[in-house]
Structures are given as structure tokens and as C-alpha cells.
Amino acid sequence: NAGVMQNPRHLVRRRGQEARLRCSPMKGHSHVYWYRQLPEEGLKFMVYLQKENIIDESGMPKERFSAEFPKEGPSILRIQQVVRGDSAAYFCASSPPTGRQTLAKNIQYFGAGTRLSVL
Amino acid sequence: LAKTTQPISMDSYEGQEVNITCSHNNIATNDYITWYQQFPSQGPRFIIQGYKTKVTNEVASLFIPADRKSSTLSLPRVSLSDTAVYYCLVGVITGTASKLTFGTGTRLQVTL
Numbered sequence: 001n002a003g004v005m006q007n008p009r010h011l012v013r014r015r016g017q018e019a020r021l022r023c024s025p026m027k028g029h030s031h032v033y034w035y036r037q038l039p040e041e042g043l044k045f046m047v048y049l050q051k052e053n054i055i056d057e058s059g060m061p062k063e064r065f066s067a068e069f070p071k072e073g074p075s076i077l078r079i080q081q082v083v084r085g086d087s088a089a090y091f092c093a094s095s096p097p098t099g100r101q102t103l104a105k106n107i108q109y110f111g112a113g114t115r116l117s118v119l
Numbered sequence: 120l121a122k123t124t125q126p127i128s129m130d131s132y133e134g135q136e137v138n139i140t141c142s143h144n145n146i147a148t149n150d151y152i153t154w155y156q157q158f159p160s161q162g163p164r165f166i167i168q169g170y171k172t173k174v175t176n177e178v179a180s181l182f183i184p185a186d187r188k189s190s191t192l193s194l195p196r197v198s199l200s201d202t203a204v205y206y207c208l209v210g211v212i213t214g215t216a217s218k219l220t221f222g223t224g225t226r227l228q229v230t231l
Binding site: 033113 | 206221
């Protein structure tokens with residue numbers, strides 16, 4: 001059973017370009033989360049999605065950032081017109097449907113992350 | 120969400136037992152305590168979760184006193200590969216999925 005897959009692992013963009021980060025959740029998982037991590041800091045929540053729905057985007061900047069989790073295909077985190085401050089590691093996590101969360105409470109499974117560098 | 124406080128860093132020698140304590144004075148009745156481990160250049164990995172008393176799995180033990188205002192992650196006989204950042208998370212588990220709130224964690228360095 002493959003884990004959470006993120007690609008690319010490393011992404012280099014120049015200021016003003018667009019960055020697209022992809023995340024395929026674990027098989028059977030219907031919840032996807034995106035987090036951002038700056039060096040020497042903990043992960044900061046950005047957005048939580050279920051298939052075709054955004055459940056909580058309270059941690060996502062209002063401009064330039066968007067996320068989707070279509071019915072078919074991976075979840076996409078899109079950053080338009082990137083700036084140097086967007087340079088960070090972006091992690092995706094997934095969790096099973098809530099009906100299967102009884103014993104293992106809200107455990108999230110993380111991918112290896114995408115490291116975005118903005119030149 | 121209850122705020123957590125844990126040491127910024129800890130050092131240990133290989134083969135020793137390591138105990139990392141997390142303070143969560145404002146923990147609520149419905150909050151669970153969860154620990155994650157993060158290696159460099161990787162995403163966090165779930166280690167253990169508990170509500171009260173003691174929980175043990177193949178990786179670690181989690182000790183939670185009766186007042187639940189703190190918890191201690193115990194790693195028996197650490198090896199070099201246990202060098203990582205360890206995060207203590209406290210939050211409500213309602214049966215519905217929700218975001219996780221990470222602090223800065225405890226950076227454990229294991230040496231020979």
C-alpha cells in the first residue's frame with residue numbers, strides 16, 4: 001500500500017512564475033491536508049480538503065494560493081506569481097474517512113514534501 | 120487548542136533511554152495527546168497517541184499523569200537513527216478529521 005506521494009520533490013521557480021504541487025493520498029483516504037514548513041520551524045496548516053470540497057482554508061493566504069482535490073486525480077496546491085517568501089517545504093497529509101477514525105484518532109499520514117525554491 | 124511546551128533540544132548517547140516531556144496545562148477534557156517524529160527532509164510520522172495513563176507500542180511509550188497537564192514520550196535504547204524532531208500535539212478528536220497544530224518540537228540528537 002503506497003504512502004502519500006508528492007511531486008515534484010524539488011521545484012525551482014523564478015519570481016512571478018507559477019508553482020504547482022501535487023499530492024496523491026494513500027489508497028482509501030478521502031481527506032487531504034496541506035502544510036507549509038519554514039526552516040527550523042514546525043509545520044503550519046494551510047488547507048484541508050475532501051473530494052471536490054474545501055473544508056477549511058483558514059491557514060491559506062487569501063491571494064495567489066489555491067488548492068483543489070478533484071474527483072479524479074491528485075490534489076493540487078497552486079501558487080501564482082511566486083515571491084521569495086514562498087520558499088519553503090510544502091507537505092501533504094491524508095487521513096481515512098471519518099468512519100474509520102474510531103481507534104486511531106485523526107492520525108494523518110504525511111508525504112515526503114515538495115521543497116520550493118524561488119529565485 | 121491547548122498550547123504545548125517542550126524542550127527545544129535534547130542530546131543523548133546511543134543505547135540510552137530518552138524521555139521528552141511536554142507541558143499542556145490548558146488541556147481540555149476531550150483532548151488527545153499525539154506525538155509525531157520528523158526526520159530531516161521528510162514529512163512527520165505518527166509515533167503514538169494517548170488519553171490517560173500509559174500507552175506502549177513497538178516504537179515508544181507515552182506516560183500521562185492523572186491531571187493530564189503533561190505527558191512524557193519515552194524512547195527506549197535510542198540509536199543514531201532516532202535523531203529527529205519530535206512534536207507533541209494536543210487537540211480535540213471528535214471523530215471528524217481536522218487540522219493538526221505543530222509547535223517547534225524537540226530536536227533530539229543521538230551520538231555514539
